[in-house]
Amino acid sequence: MRYLPLSEADRSAMLAKIGASSIDELFKDVPEEARLAGPIDGLPMHASEMAVERELSALASKNMVAGEVPFFLGCGAYKHHVPASVDHIIQRGEFLTAYTPYQPEIAQGTLQVLFEFQTQVARLLGCEVANASMYDGSTACWEAIGMARRITRKTKAILSNGLHPHYVSVCRTMAKFTGDTLATSNPVLEAATDAEALIAAIDADTSCVVVQYPDILGRITDLTPIAEAAHAKGALLVAVVTEPVALGLIKAPGEMGADIVVGEGQSIGVGLQFGGPYVGLFACREKHVRQMPGRLAGETVDAEGKRGFVLTLSTREQHIRREKATSNICTNSGLCALAFSVHMTLLGERGLTQLAQVNHARACEVAGRLAAIPGVEVINDAFFNEFTLKLPVEARPAVHAMVEKGVLGGVSLGRLYPGVDALANGLVVAVTEVVSDEDIGALEAALKEVCQ
Template sequence: MRYLPLTENDRTKMLARVGASSINDLFVDVPDAAVLDGPIHDLPNHASELAVERHMAKLASENSVAGNAPFFLGAGAYRHHVPASVDHIIQRGEFLTAYTPYQPEIAQGTLQMLFEFQTQVARLFGCDVANASMYDGSTACWEAIVMARRITRRGKALLSSGLHPHYVSVCQTMARFTKDDLRVSHPDFSGATDYDALIDQIDSDTSCIVVQYPDILGRIDDMTRLAERAAEHKALLIAVVTEPVALGAIKSPGEMGADIVVGEGQSIGVGLQFGGPYVGLFGCKQKYVRQMPGRLCGETVDADGERGYVLTLSTREQHIRREKATSNICTNSGLCALAFSVHMTLLGEAGLRRLAAVNHAMAVKTAERLEQIDGVSLVNDRFFNEFTVHLGRDARDIIRTLADRGILGGVSLGRLYPDAEELADGLVVAVTETTTDEDIEALAAGLEQALKEIAA
């Protein structure tokens, strides 16, 4: 039975109150092409449970699982090995059923885990403090920009051309409502980042500079000079990390002066999962902690002097701050944060460094092999586990050809930047510890053959 608590008269009054003539007025932002004109195709109006299970299983079989093919996709979502013990631990009842830990006396396990998660993220990012997680990396990026506006009381943000275009899109969507002025451009095929161009644009109206590290093309640069120039203008430097495993091998953003560091934690403990759920990471300098969105867990002592954990700061609108809240984020990705923390604990610092070293070594091996192919050239010679190559022709055609042969060869820049024809021949290739020598050879052989066929 459908649950319809409102009468037609109730709905009419509600629409009148918000100034809408009909329910359709609430969906004017949805493009006409995306609106269904009837029931979902191929689904019957009713069916037995068994029939539904069979139908859904048939649809699911059309997916290609990452582990079933040579896999070189990245650009913000990476395939790493997640130990079976991670899944075992996060499914324990005390974690799986726990919700917001408002009552510390019965939520010590959850609170301690979040406290340890914060410690791990803070150390990983080189920050003084980190919160108990966000929804994902892209929304954490936007929250950092809003946080910078609160701190500086300025509304202009400079977004690096190397920032993931999906992150840019999320920020642009939200800026429509806050009127923040976002300055952004497409990257070019240069081995160097756009830090010099960003430095030239910093002025007294700039609230923050947002850079990705490593960036969308896999490029790595020292952001110390960028942080120094931002500080001279009393602007903040925001660093975005989409591949946290990289920080096992390269200097953390906080060490180079970043004021706020955000990122996506999917690489550690979470897995790809066809696009989500993921977990946003957020850290900053101690002096900005009260402007940080989300919630923080802290350590204290109880009446008997025993160590305990509590919610220390929770500045969201759901609590007493209401309209003065720093964010409308109403939860944290608690289960994914737990998976991240468990995986990080299993790795330890030494394990993370070894994992990062394996990633980099396999990426170097892959880049060297692809450079041997006629028509393929490497854009950036400094990278962690992700790099960009020129193919000399539209990479989207090459990717489709490889996919037809069971090889997931990377992410085409034409897909990420459909309106930038000059980037169409770029291919972003990601390599992790799950990549084998056989995978590398399969990619090289498939790419070489595809280039020959398309040229013919």
């Protein structure tokens, strides 16, 4: 991107052209309490490039690097080993581009990659068709609710209390502009999910029920009864998967009756990267494909009968009148989707299953050792590689205390649900294949000390 500095005259001319009196007027839709009243205290108005580099490097050195300490964070973003070949392949010139494959005659490679990605995602999530990816899991979750509204012509979505609170927040933000009603609540620190409550809440006005699988506390439940109850009232079941590696062992949501399955694909091929860019997964039943948002790469034949690939069913905001569009998302996470596809191809079905087995076995070992600490309780009856502890002390300061000991020991529910006292002692611990015996010992020792 070129650097194009603007003068005051340039800014004034542009504001006059669009009819705005000031730059601040462009941000009037942002709540006033969320806007700064002036410059940030202590931050200079300008500095030399070298001074900025030194300052930012000093700030970065204060971070605790995920790959250098025992790491047990999860809750929607997971540290897995990504083979070096993934990064090598996605940086090839044919792939490392922001080019949108509108012209199939010169974009066959990119389109084929997207087609293969869609095939992998559809098989993984247990659905008949998948799109070429979304921004991330949270936006995919909202798009699923919007899709359910279009299909059912109803506007009430019931969100499980096990859905990630950040996903809930994104949905609430978008629902302000669509009129959808979202019914949700906070989770409870117990083994049982809210499946029975969800089923009881479904009524004739319900467009969809949204569940996370495994949920924010790592709990796993059979989705079949929820799907059947939703279908009986003319509603859809939307399943959200934030840890796709789990589907190497547990049953895919689509196979249990979910109509739309979405999720975050970061676990496969994409590093943590300070929260993004990530890759949203989106799949559904074929009968709903015309209401599916995002891009869809399809297979066809050219004028000579040779196999080829094209974009199809492009009813996005860029291609159609806004009020008739299926989504306002105008792109896909192409490079991250490629990384996902390359990693998945390297693993294969057998490799994914083996990876999932290692994750689960490691998590079971850690859960057993931590449960032996006096006062610590594992609330889960079933889990994949992530489980929730109920500590004898508040979890958020305990996490900070473990950081001081060089251990990233998990995500406190007090951070995810601030002000909810009933969840303050909850700690979500994720265990993947990168965790070593030494890491487990360090976590066990640190947690034992902070719980005394």
